[in-house]
Amino acid sequence: MRVGLFVTCLIDLMRPEIGFSAIKLIEQAGFEVVVPPAQTCCGQPAYNSGERAAARDLAEKMLREFEQFDHIVVPSGSCGGMIAAHYGDLFRDDPELMARYARLQGKVRELTDFLVNVAQVELPRGEFAGPVTYHDSCSGLRELGVKMQPRALLAQKGVAVTEMKDCEHCCGFGGTFSVKYGNISTAIVDEKCANIRASEAQTVVLGDLGCMLNIEGRLRRSGDTTTRVLHVAQVLAGDL
Known part of the structure; x- marks a missing residue:
């Protein structure tokens, strides 16, 4: 079966190695992976900023x-949530687009959810030096139901997870929120970084690059040069 990988613009521009780790995991599960070369943004920044026309153009392109x-x-989780939960709002006045979207919507999966619930993978144990703590990204958790899937896969790899306090709380990124409300965003990510440190794990793992960049950037700016911040795909694929 053919899997279309929506790489996301952040991964493409900032950390393409995460995309390659995702491809490795999906191919190892026995699926053919196709990465449409003209793909761009899912439209979430425009949608969150009230630019509905631009968001709809991008949504139609993705479709x-x-x-x-x-x-x-x-x-x-954030891009997956945009596609799976919000495109219907953009297409609601067009029955033909809504019908096409309805056929696509049920096929959209966040990576770890796909590996657990569709591919039903059994990953070999690795040699990752743990423990790690896990940050639940808001959109993945609340819009796509991603919670136990990454933890189950990490357990298969033999990676011990030490849960931090308030692991489900926002990191303060929120896409354009961090730009519009910088002071509030900083206060939120400072709390997240404090909880990471209190867990005493040397690595924080997560499934959304926006959160990853926000947390890692704040850790480094606050003088923490040792705590690793890794996408779950990198850990599961052994690409460290």
């Missing part, structure tokens, strides 16, 4: 590029 695949996998 054209991905509707032919058996599964659509996204290594990001």
Whole structure:
């Protein structure tokens, strides 16, 4: 079966190695992976900023590029949530687009959810030096139900997870929120970083690059140069 990988613009521009780790994991599960070369943004920044016309253009583009695949996998809860939960709002005045979207919507999966609930993978144990703590990204958790999937996969790899306090609380990124409300965002991420340190884990793992960049950036700016911040795909694929 063919999987269309929606890489996300952040991964493409900032950390393409995460995309390659995702491809490795999906291919090891026995699926053919296709990465449409013209893909761009899911439209979430425009949508969150009230730019509905721009968001709809991007949503239609994504629909054209991905509707032919058996599964659509996204290594990001926020982009996956945008596609799976909000495109209907953009297409609601167009019955033809809504019908096409309805066929696509059920095929959209966040990476760890796909590996657990569709591919039903059994990963070999690795040699990761743990423990780690896990940050639950808001959109993945609340819009896609991603909670136990990454933890189950980490357990398969033999990675011990030490839960931090308030692991489900926001890191303060929130896409354009961190730009519009910088002071509030900083206060939120400072609390998240304090909880990471209190867990005494040397690595924080997560499934959304926006959160990853926000947390890692704040840790480094506050003088923490040792705590590693890794995408779950990197840990599961052994690409460290």
